[in-house]
Amino acid sequence: MSPSAEDAVTDAAEFWETRYLTHRDETGKMWSGRVNATVEREVTGIPPGTALELGSGEGADALWLAAQGWKVTAVDISAAALAVGQAQAEQMRLEDRIDWIRADLATWQPPGVYDLVTSAFFHAPFDFPREAILRRAAAAVAPGGQLLVVGHGPFAPGTVHGHDIDAPPLPTSDEVLAALELPEDWDVETDGFVERVVRRRDGTEVTLTDTVLRVRRGR
Ligand SMILES: C[S@@+](CC[C@H](N)C(=O)[O-])C[C@H]1O[C@@H](n2cnc3c(N)ncnc32)[C@H](O)[C@@H]1O
Numbered sequence: 001m002s003p004s005a006e007d008a009v010t011d012a013a014e015f016w017e018t019r020y021l022t023h024r025d026e027t028g029k030m031w032s033g034r035v036n037a038t039v040e041r042e043v044t045g046i047p048p049g050t051a052l053e054l055g056s057g058e059g060a061d062a063l064w065l066a067a068q069g070w071k072v073t074a075v076d077i078s079a080a081a082l083a084v085g086q087a088q089a090e091q092m093r094l095e096d097r098i099d100w101i102r103a104d105l106a107t108w109q110p111p112g113v114y115d116l117v118t119s120a121f122f123h124a125p126f127d128f129p130r131e132a133i134l135r136r137a138a139a140a141v142a143p144g145g146q147l148l149v150v151g152h153g154p155f156a157p158g159t160v161h162g163h164d165i166d167a168p169p170l171p172t173s174d175e176v177l178a179a180l181e182l183p184e185d186w187d188v189e190t191d192g193f194v195e196r197v198v199r200r201r202d203g204t205e206v207t208l209t210d211t212v213l214r215v216r217r218g219r
Helices: 005-022 036-041 060-067 081-092 128-138 173-180
Strands: 050-054 071-076 096-102 114-120 140-150 186-199 205-217
Touching: 005 081, 036 060, 036 114, 036 140, 036 173, 036 205, 050 060, 050 096, 050 128, 060 071, 060 096, 060 114, 071 081, 071 140, 081 096, 114 128, 128 140, 128 173, 173 186, 173 205
Parallel strands: 050 071, 050 114, 071 096, 114 140
Antiparallel strands: 140 205, 186 205
16 A cells, blocks of 8 residues: 555654754754855845745745845744744844744645745655645745745765755756746746855865756736
8 A cells, every 4th residue: 555645744744853853963953054055146136025935944045035124934844943943033033024834845835925935955865746846836926926946956976965865866947947837927037057165064165066947927
């Protein structure tokens, strides 16, 4: 018998919660706490409005967006990760600018529309309905608003990214665009690869490639 949808949900929640609780560093975080460079690059210059972040993790992007003036809804399946972001928001006096929602995006329906919907490195080492989630995300973009999907590109031989999730390769931006099946009134703003230099915890630097898709819905 194949596992039920409920089993899959429980597994995903358990996987991510355990991961966040067991991979923290001495500061209590799994990730760096810095905004993703590619998100910063793509969003800078867009007038702030409402933003929805899918798979926000510990909230570095959500906090950065809020500090830029966005009113953010940050959704993640891990309560531990969201608690890190929420505590940071309080410290930064940004708590009124971010709603933290614990939900499984496999089933969660956005309650409204947003000027910006973002997802950065939204992946898992097991099958999950990423394409369906991104299509729902596109449907939650307000007229004139934008959808940003940032993922890992191919890793150069000998490089590893900052964690050890053995995820299947993420789709390229072209593949994401095709999967979204957007109607004709959407424009492509960015579609391709971007390189960024990352400083690891041991001080060494590595150049990584991100895939980036940013599309704008017609008014
Ligand atoms: C690789 S992390 C990226 C976190 C964050 N976007 C960042 O760049 O630091 C992927 C995130 O997606 C979340 N996630 C994975 N599957 C999810 C699901 N089905 N529903 C909600 N969140 C999910 C995980 O909990 C995790 O925080």
